[in-house]
Amino acid sequence: MPSPTFRVVALGGSGAGKTVFLSTMFHEMNFRTSRRSYYLETTPEQAIALGNIYARLTDTTQPWPKATLVADSHEYVFDCVGRDPQGHRRKVLTLSFIDYAGGLLERHMDGASQAFHDLQQRIDGANALLVMIDGIRIRQLFENHPAARTYFLSTIRPMLEFAQRANCPLHFILTKWDLVCEVPTLRSLSEGERLGRVVAALMQFDFLKALVYVHSSGQVVRVIPVSSVGAGFAEVDSNGYVVKRPHGTVAPTNVDVPLSVIVPDYFKQVRASLDTATRDAVEAAVRSRLNLKPHEWLGVAASMLGRPAGLVVRTALKGTLGGDVGQEVSTLFLRWLAGPYSAKSAAIGTFRDQAEQEIASVEAVRSAVLDDFTRVVHRFEDNYPQSLLRAP
Template structure:
């Protein structure tokens, strides 16, 4: 049975959720440089293709998700090899209408189901509308309602979970060239609710310090700049609307959010295991003070070598993370290298890792012969894409 990773997309109406999903599927519906492709059932394929077609060719934009609709999209990650096509894993995306975030109705059944879905999510995707974010950065009065009502509602929901959070900045094509991701990050941290989300996952109250750490088992928080259509496809009008220019879409970074899901969730699971052992040993104070790597912490509780650690740790992981010891070692190594790298050196370190990751990805491709080896290959594809994010945007991770 294929492992399934549950993803919930949160974002007010108009933030770009529908366009994002259509664009992601279009980009990944065939196997390119990413090394994998996504498949859906026929009904969902028709809907997603229709969304992308409307985006690419119509003068208007697709209609937002209706309040009575909960869009469940199951993407199967597949690998095409000379031997055949193999399924690796599945990503279950639940896309809620923006109205549930800003104008909750009296439909208690709907809200209960919404809250249950949040509870069972592996990762939350928070869509930040790039055009409204740009207005906020520029100090325009129109952005105040967006900060207080729309973004505020999303952040309050995220406060109730320890899961990894990936903030996707949509419409990055509008921001790129005017502001860097570091500048955007700093503006977002000026918003109290946004800053509080990061602080509750960090030991160091100075979240502008790149060395602040998250040692509580809480999920990673990322900023991922994405453009579903690419630069030059649409231009913002004086009323805030987006008018298409007639150019073809060229999506940017659209594959990165899906790549971050599995590595970040596995990191979260490993930290939970460490924290459980930490509580048993009653050494919380020493643990917080010690500047230990992930391997160091695992060695403290599960063994003295990588082999003995993984022999104890691997069976305790949830079923969707029952990887081979080789791939677990590589993922932990990847996490450790990232944790030990200053934000100022992340670009250089990521560049140096690229060739190593590409080589391991190529080696894994020829070994694919079943779903398990396909999953391990796809994981290497994901790590390479996460490394790309670290290289291009070293300030994208908000917690370590």
């Protein structure tokens, strides 16, 4: 069975930590564990490149990894893979992350027009847009450091001119959260309260407030604090530079969340875009078929998508992606609407033929991964109730 691809664009100024975040995310999630039903795979070349970045990041005797240059913007492709009850490898979906060089968005460069055009096209077709905000600048904002205001006006504001093109969910990723947590006025607060204070500080910038006000009415706008190294690994020295502590230990924070929210937030936005009658009709049809076997479910899902309400669903998905999304994304959306997956009473081995067993295996793994994503989102929102930004 073919698997859908979800496209993500990451924007951020030089040194915001985009590539470092991707290397840590991959390092944390490229192995099997009992705590989740999937792991990430990529090409050997990209695995080695990300591994080298991570090794440099975590080695306290080495300087920080270098910032991405304009000519070095990269696409990182990760396969989300699970194992069925028989231990067979099943690819559930693919995630494409475009890591754009920060310098492209900060100043004019000769020959960059093609890169700008490519960036605009990528944003137009994205399932999620990550806007990376450097945590050290957030820290400086609380310290009333003039460099903070310069950063938000000269780096973040131009970046949001591109971000406002997007029809997909917008995720503001607050990097270096470990350094933000050390701000004296934030140190004693809970994580949720801390994020609330930071969001209030960010909303002092009219262009940020305006983007949230306009886009949150029809798009999911979320803020996610992350730390690629965790508390105690880095500190700000007397000259204002971020340095590694000699015996620091890496313990990343929330690096799984930006990946986990991509599909649920995208589907949540599509669901909200449906008119009430269509949404009720589709959800009622989905609920009435929950007891079907996996191969039966896929056949019915295909039939549902051919009906008027199903055509509206496909149109909504197409409107977000800017192209035909295909049967796989549409079917995955219906499975997400169905809610938590419950294993059928019949074992996979009891299905009539090999084709039915194959479908049942893939469907079981796919549903388990969707459930894992949803659990991460719920846990994150419990800890950070102000993560979803809405117009006042």
